[in-house]
Amino acid sequence: MSGPLAGVKVIEIAGIGPGPFCAMMLADLGAEVVRVDRAGSVNPALFGQRNLDLLNRGRRSVGVDLKSAEGVEVVLRLAEQADALIEGFRPGVAERLGVGPDVCLGRNPALVYGRMTGWGQDGPMAHAAGHDVNYISLAGAQAHIGRAGEPPTPPLNLVGDFGGGGLLLAYGIVCGILSASRTGRGQVVDAAMVDGAAALMTMMWGFRAMGIWSDDRGTNLLDSGAPWYDVYECADGGFVSIGAIEPQFYAELIERIGLAGEDLPHQMDRSGWPELRRRLREVFAGRTRAEWSEVLEGSDACFAPVLSMAEAAEHPHMKARETFVESGGVVQPAPAPRFSSTPASIRRPPPWPGEHTDEVLAEWSFGPDEVAALRTAGAVA
Secondary structure (H helix, E strand, O other): OOOOOOOOEEEEEOOOOHHHHHHHHHHHOOOEEEEEEEOOOOOHHHOOOOOOOHHHOOOEEEEEOOOOHHHHHHHHHHHHOOOEEEEOOOOOHHHHHOOOHHHHHHHOOOOEEEEEEOOOOOOOOOOOOOOHHHHHHHOOOHHHOOOOOOOOOOOOOHHHHHHHHHHHHHHHHHHHHHHHHHHOOOEEEEEEHHHHHHHHOHHHHHHHHHOOOOOOOOOOOOOOOOOOEEEEEOOOOOEEEEEOOOHHHHHHHHHHOOOOOOOOOOOOOHHHHHHHHHHHHHHHOOOOHHHHHHHHOOOOOOEEEOOOHHHHHHOHHHHHHOOEEEEOOEEEEOOOOOOOOOOOOOOOOOOOOOOOHHHHHHHOOOOHHHHHHHHHOOOEO
């Protein structure tokens, strides 16, 4: 056992996307996370074979039928012994199943009950279906991601599901556990992706209040509007990224790419940005990505080659930091952040649903006769 959350016990009611990401982050940092999967959702013949659903790494799985009274009781008994519980149902579903916050906190007043939704637990849209792109759109983030004159570009599902969702819930759960350790009282954490995506935009709201951020997409400092904060195509079809915002970094960029002697528009003269972009495009198109890396990488020009996932895992800097590791025969991102005294780790590969039912229930105070009876009743699998 290692990691700053060693000794913390978490129950995760299986879901998709941000909930599992939150549970993965907690498990990577040392928490004991038990995933409650739907009984019978996988063929037991798969047990022992590799599961490639990396979001589920680091924890064990029990198979429970939450539609049976006995299965609900299993989850409630687990919650009695846990520090936190994670669920990602639509509002009201956990209550209808019998594992809502009132019941769980009644069994364990110190429990931190983490709820992950897109729209939140209340509001006119709370019960509607949705996905990452919908949540970040309503939050005012999606409209600002993309180039001028082009439709907004979905940023994978990084802003809603993971940055504004899973990480927000993990942060909330850890804060809730810290509070419970002082007060003895648990609470409900309502983590909504619309809230998280909005919070991630705080700096832009500040810029907007200052009058230095426009609602017009692709015209601002950080949204591809500024020619010195963008990506450029190279002679070989590869791309490089430039982020030379500060004047001294911009000056180094211009010097290193051979434009120091030209009569260029001033860096912050927006009227000159089209001309400056034209010159930068011409210059970067004159060499390959590898050649530009030789000239600029490691300098203060704020440069990096635009790498694919496969390339990123092989880059010397990423290899030196071991940002990507191989675990269970699969290359994947390493746990983050890093701790000097309590290092995080990937402690086990992703489980198949129900793979550890007997093992976990035995450790969590279920006797062998109880487990046998639960299995006979179909409450666990």
